[in-house]
Structure formats: C-alpha cells, structure tokens
Amino acid sequence: MKGVVAFLLVLCYLAISDAWSCTEAPRLYNVQQIDAGHGKVVARDQNYAYFLAGSSWYRLSTLRLKHVSVGPAGIWAVASNSLVYKYIAGNFQYSRGQSMQQVDAGGDDQVVGVNTGWSAYCLRSASALAFSRPASSLSWTSLSRSMRYISCSPHNGCWGVDRSYRVYYAAVTPTTCGCSGWRLVSGISLLMIEAGTDGKVFGVTTAGKVVERSLISSRYPQGRSWVNIPVCLRMRHLSYDLGKLWVVSQSGFAMQCTH
Template sequence: MKGVVAFLLVLCYLAISDAWTCTEAPRLNNVQQIDAGHGKVVARDHYYAYFLAGSSWYRLSTLRLKHVSAGPAGIWAVASNSLVYKYIAGIFQHSRGLSMQQVDAGGDDQVVGVNTGLNAYCLRSASALAFSRPSSLSWNSLSRSMRYISCSPHNGCWGVDRSYRVYYAAVTPTTCRSSGWRYVSGISLRMIEAGTDGKVFGVTTAGKVVERSYISSRYPYGRSWVNIPVCLRMRHVSYDLGKLWVVSQSGFAMQCTH
C-alpha cells in the first residue's frame, strides 16, 4: 500500500501546478470526507469520524457517521440514521428535529445543513452555541433546494443544488435570514466548501478541484473559476489557514499549500 501511495504522489508532483505544493496527508485509510475550519481538521472513513492532532488521527467516537464538520460553531456531525450531533466534552450529543444528510459548522457560529429531502436549513448562532445536551433544535428554512451547503464567517454561504448548479447568499447568523440566492454560473459542482477566511473551493462533477477567484466586498460571489490541476479524480475538498485538503475517489488524502 505504501508503494502505491508513493507512486501516486510522484504522479501528483508532476501534475500539480507550480502555484501549489501537495504532499500526502497524515495517513488515514479510506477517507470519504474531510473538513477543516477554525484551526481544526476532522475526517471520516466509511464509518467513523477522526480528529487530527499533530501528525496523528484520533477516532472521536464509535458512532457511525455520514458527515462531519468543524468550525467556529464547534464539531457537528450527521449519523448514519440522519440524526444531528454536536461533539461536546468528548461525547457526540444527539439532537431532535430535522433529519439531515450534511451539516456545516464553518459559518459565523451558525450551522447550516441539507436535510434528507435535499432542502437547505440554518440553525441560528445562539442555538448552535448553546446546544450542550440532547434536546430539540429549531432549524430555519433557507428556501432553496440543495445537495450540499457551506458557509464562511467572512463570505456568506455557498451551495450546490440538485442539478449541480452553484448558488451564493449572504446569511445573517443571528436570524438565519438570507439575502436571496444568486446563481453563480460557469461550472457544475458536486460539493463546495467556503473556508474560514472566505476562500471558496469545490469539486466538479468530473472530479476536478476548482477555486472561486476575485472574491471581494464588491464581488462577494467572486468573478471566475480557476482550475487547480491535481492528478487524481477527487471527491472532497476543504480549506483552512492556508492549507487545502483534498480527498481522492479512492480515499487517498493530500494536503496542499499555496
């Protein structure tokens, strides 16, 4: 296995552009999803969630999960039974309410997610921060059908709809009210991640990694897409504190710096 990984890395070094340097991430087998936010990095294999400390991964729980996210609102996850959990004092505490398939804790203390009916919802920042024991959560509809959603404290929320189209909206963390969704043309994505600092990356339906460029106060939704030429077909991407984390379709994880 190590020989295969080394061979893949050689290919990647040849294929990556000069602007990015990628190396193998700390070894974790069969990575399905990774999320970096607010200085934390979490990942999930086929069953469990792990937390990165130094160069080692530590399993957070024996709870079987289908999505995990880290950010200013803490570490949140969705279990295989679609219940939403928050990681508190070493334990995943479950909530009652909507059944979800994906959540994101990367916003300005609010949590957003996509329910099992592929509709986007938001949990107000006060509710997200106060949640500490099993209880009900009241989610607010974001009035948009989505298959994936992610928010940043500095750059609103980004989502991918049922048809793999990209949308952007400013969402107020305290009320979960949105400015209305704006269609961002030019590409079809399977997932998208907004970093804590406002940078936005995604994975196309063909498995390519892209970045949204020219994001500013004048153009909060950016102006164009830039391809990041990685050699493998990717399934997931995340970004935080200058590091881009990418996961291949085969479950191989890399970390890249600009």
C-alpha cells in the same frame, strides 16, 4: 498499500502546478470526506470520524457517521440514521429536529445543512453554541432553496450546490438565519463546495477536478470567475483553512496542498 501510496505521490508531484504544492496528508485509510475550520481538521472514513492532532488521527467516537464538520460552531456530525449530533465534552450528543444528510459548522457560529428532503436549513448562532443537552430539540430555519451541499464562511456568506449541480451564493445572517436570496453562480457544475473561514471558496467539479472561485470582494461577494487547480487524481471532497487545501481522491487518498 505503501507502494501504491508512493506511486500516487509521484504522480501528484509530476502533475501539480508551480503555484500549488501537495504532499500526503497524515495517513488515514479510505477517507470519504474531510473538513477543516477554525484551525482544526476532522475526517471520516467509511464509518467513523477522526480528529487530527499533530500528525496523528484520533477516532472521536464509535458512532457511525455519514458527514462531519468543524468550525467556529464546534464539531457537528450527521449519523448514518440522519440524526444530527454535536461533539460535547468527548462525546457526540444527538438532537431532535431536522433529519440531515450534510451539515456545515464553518459559518459565523451558525450551522447550516441539507435535510433528507434536499432542502437547505440554518441553525441560529445562539442555538448552535448553546446546545449541550442530549436529545434537545433544535429549531432550524429554512433557507428556501433545494440543495445537495451547503457551506458557509464567517467572511463571505454561504455557498451551495443544488441537485442539478448548479452553484448558488447568498448572504445569511448568523443570529437570525435571515437569507438575502440566492444568486446563481454560473459557469461550472460542482459536486460539492466549501467556503473557508477566511472567505476563500473551493469546489470539486462533476468530473472530479478542483477549482477555486476567484476575485471575491465586498463589491462582488460571489466572485467573478473559476480557476482550475491541476491537482492530480480524480477528487471527491475537499476543505480549506489557514492556507491549507485538504483534498480527498475518489480512492480515499488524502493530500494537503499549499499555495
């Protein structure tokens, strides 16, 4: 395995552009998904969630998960049975309400997610922050859009990918989960998208390539164009926070990249 990792790193050093530099992330085998936000990093292998402390990963629980997210709203996760959990005082505590397949805690204290019926929902910031009792029922607000993946930023609204791999943007009010209406962001087909806490937006295309949404501004909150980031290997997932782009290959190999 070490030889394979070394070979992959050589390929990456040869393929990366001058603008980005990538190195191997702290070693975690068979990474399926990674999330960075609010200065923290979590990841999931084929079964469990891990938290990065320094250069080491620490398993958070024996709970089997299919998605985990970290951000201003804390650490939230979806179990293999689609129940939604929040990490509180060293344990994942489950909630009643929507059954989800993906959640995102990267917004302005609100939590968003995609339920098992492929619909986007939002949990108001006050509810997300106050949740602390196991089995409490949470009231989720519909965001009126079918999605396969959704992500929010405290500085640049929410971004989603629908079941046809089309990209959408909307401003969502954290305290009420009011939605401005979704705008189609044309020009690309994505598997997933992540909005960083500083407002930068990255995605993985259906071909496994990494892209960044450029020219995002107050006038054009949905940006103006897509820029390819020539990271080697075919990717499956990524996340961005505090100047670091975390990427995961289809084979479960994780890297951290800086600009």
